[in-house]
Amino acid sequence: MSEKIYDLHCHSTASDGVLSPTEVVRRAVENGVNVLALCDHDSIVGLAEAKAEADKQGIQFINGVEISTLWTEPGSGRGIHIVGLGFNPNSPEMTALLAQQAVLRLQRAIQIGEKLEKIGIPNAYQGAKALACGEVTRAHYARFLVQIGKVSNDAQAFKRYLSAGKPAYVKADWVDIETAINVIHQAGGLAVLAHPLRYNMTNRWIKRLVADFVQWQGDAIEVAGCGQSREQRQLVAGWAVEHHLLASVGSDFHFPCAWIELGKSLTLPDNVTPIWTQLG
Missing domain, CATH: 1.10.150.650 (DNA polymerase; domain 1)
Structure with missing residues (x-):
C-alpha cells in the first residue's frame, strides 16, 4: 500500500484562490491527495463546503486557516503567515480574531x-x-x-x-505572531510557521524568526513545499529538528500552474516528526 499524500496548505475562492472549495477538493483527489487542509487567508468560510466534498470523495479533511501576522523584530515589522490546523472553527477566540x-x-x-x-x-x-x-x-x-x-x-x-514601496502598497496592521499562536491553541489547533524561505530574509533573520516562533510556543514549521531544492528542504528540516518542531507540508496552491500543484513533491525527510502524528 502506498503512503498517504498530505497537503496541509492550500487556498480557495474563500480568500485569494481561483477555485471554489469544492473544486479544490476535487482537484486534490485527482492528484492523489488523501489528507487535505484548506487554509484560506484569515477566513474559514470555505471549510464547511470543503469538508462536505471531502467526505463525499472519501478523503480526510483537516480544518485550516492562514493567519496574517506582523513580526516586529526587524524594526518596521514584517508580514509573516501562521497556519492553524485541526482547530475548532466555532471557537469564540478564533471567531473574534478573524472578525x-x-x-x-x-x-x-x-x-x-x-x-x-x-x-x-x-x-x-x-x-x-x-x-x-x-x-x-x-x-x-x-x-x-x-x-x-x-x-x-x-x-x-x-x-x-x-508590493512594498510601490504606488498602491498599503501596509496592514495585522495581529502579532504570539497572539495568533495563542488563539490557535485556544481553539484546540496546532500553529505552523508557513513557508519560512519565502519571506525574502537572510538565513540569519529567518533563524531569529524561528527562534521567536518557538519561544511563543509555536508547534510546527512547513518543511516541504512546491518548488524547493533538496538543499532548501534539508535546511528547514534541520531547523525543525534543532527546535523540536513538528514538520508540516503544503503546496500553498492558489490556482492551477505547472510549478505549484496540490500534493506535488511534498515528501518529508526521514529525520523529522510529521505534524499529522499529533493531529489525530
Whole structure:
C-alpha cells in the first residue's frame, strides 16, 4: 500500500484562490491527495463546503486557516503567515480574531483602491471586488490590473503597483505572531510557521524568526513545499529538528500552474516528526 499524500496548505475562492472549495477538493483527489487542509487567508468560510466534498470523495479533511501576522523584530515589522490546523472553527477566540482581521482587510482593500485612483486607475476597488467571492485581497487587484491591460500578469502587478514601496502598497496592521499562536491553541489547533524561505530574509533573520516562533510556543514549521531544492528542504528540516518542531507540508496552491500543484513533491525527510502524528 502506498503512503498517504498530505497537503496541509492550500487556498480557495474563500480568500485569494481561483477555485471554489469544492473544486479544490476535487482537484486534490485527482492528484492523489488523501489528507487535505484548506487554509484560506484569515477566513474559514470555505471549510464547511470543503469538508462536505471531502467526505463525499472519501478523503480526510483537516480544518485550516492562514493567519496574517506582523513580526516586529526587524524594526518596521514584517508580514509573516501562521497556519492553524485541526482547530475548532466555532471557537469564540478564533471567531473574534478573524472578525478583527476582516475589518483590517477591508480597510486595506479600500485604501489600495484609493491609491490606484490617485495614479489614474479609477474604480479599482469595484473591479477587484467583482473578482472576489469574499474579502478583497491584493491578488484580486492584481487580476483586475491584468484584466484592464495595465500589466500582462499578476507578478507584474505586484512588481509595479502592489508590493512594498510601490504606488498602491498599503501596509496592514495585522495581529502579532504570539497572539495568533495563542488563539490557535485556544481553539484546540496546532500553529505552523508557513513557508519560512519565502519571506525574502537572510538565513540569519529567518533563524531569529524561528527562534521567536518557538519561544511563543509555536508547534510546527512547513518543511516541504512546491518548488524547493533538496538543499532548501534539508535546511528547514534541520531547523525543525534543532527546535523540536513538528514538520508540516503544503503546496500553498492558489490556482492551477505547472510549478505549484496540490500534493506535488511534498515528501518529508526521514529525520523529522510529521505534524499529522499529533493531529489525530
